[in-house]
Structure formats: structure tokens, C-alpha cells
Amino acid sequence: MAAQNNTPIGxxxxxxxxxxxxxxxxxxxxxxxIFKDKFYLxxxxxxxxFNFRTWGWISLVLGxxxxxxxxxxxxxxxxxxMFTVFLAVISLVANMAFFNAYxxxxxxxxxxxxxxxxxxxxxxxxxR
Numbered sequence: 001m002a003a004q005n006n007t008p009i010g011x012x013x014x015x016x017x018x019x020x021x022x023x024x025x026x027x028x029x030x031x032x033x034i035f036k037d038k039f040y041l042x043x044x045x046x047x048x049x050f051n052f053r054t055w056g057w058i059s060l061v062l063g064x065x066x067x068x069x070x071x072x073x074x075x076x077x078x079x080x081x082m083f084t085v086f087l088a089v090i091s092l093v094a095n096m097a098f099f100n101a102y103x104x105x106x107x108x109x110x111x112x113x114x115x116x117x118x119x120x121x122x123x124x125x126x127x128r
Contacts, residue, residue: 012081015119016074019084022091022112023067029105030060055098062091081120088116 033056066087073080092113095106 011119013074015084015116016070016080018112018116018119019070019073019088020067021070022088022109022116023063023065023070025109025112026059026063026066026091028063029102029109030056030058030063032056033059052101059094062087062094066091085117085120088113088120092117 033052035056066084069080069084069087073084092110095109095113099106
């Protein structure tokens with residue numbers, strides 16, 4: 001089954017929906033870091049470069065950009081395919097850095113990132 005009017009099908013829809021979910025989750029994590037500094041508990045091996053408020057702003061901006069890119073991918077914009085993979089890789093690395101602060105959340109986000117990368121890198125050919 002081919003795509004009509006340059007809209008994604010199958011794995012493309014899956015990746016776009018997962019990107020919207022990723023954006024929403026990153027936004028929630030960002031808001032938690034911005035408004036509630038003590039929400040994340042970290043020992044001595046915490047985040048090396050940022051305090052939690054700065055990390056919250058970075059996460060919030062990443063979440064908004066990811067959400068908007070997921071919506072554009074759902075519309076069928078081909079530029080969004082490459083940018084989505086780029087954002088998923090950035091999110092994957094960021095959540096690896098955040099793993100000490102909140103391991104379960106970071107692990108869940110890394111799984112979502114890997115699904116997005118798989119859906120667009122391996123199965124994204126149907127979006128042409």
C-alpha cells in the first residue's frame with residue numbers, strides 16, 4: 001500500500017505518534033525540573049554540567065521541538081523524518097546523562113527513542 005499525498009503510513013505513523021508522546025513526556029520532565037527542584041534525587045554522581053532548573057528548561061525546549069516535529073512528520077513532511085531521527089538520538093544521549101537522577105523515567109524514554117529511530121531508519125522507506 002503506497003502513501004497518498006505524501007502522507008506517512010504504518011511505521012511512519014507509529015514514529016510520528018511516538019515522537020509526539022516523547023515530546024509530551026520530555027515537556028513533563030522539563031516542567032518538573034523547572035518548578036520542583038527537589039523532585040529528582042541524586043547522589044554524588046549527579047548531572048555534571050547543569051542544575052535541575054537548567055536541565056528542566058533544556059528538556060522542556062527539547063520536548064516542544066520533538067512534539068512539533070512529530071506533528072510535521074504525521075503531516076508527511078520528509079524533512080521531519082531526518083530531523084526526528086536527529087532529535088531521538090539527542091534525546092537518547094540526554095536521557096543517558098539523566099539516568100542517575102531518575103533511572104526508570106530515563107529507561108522508558110530511551111526505549112521510546114529507540115523505537116522512533118528503528119521505525120524511521122529501518123522501516124521508514126514506506127514514507128517515500
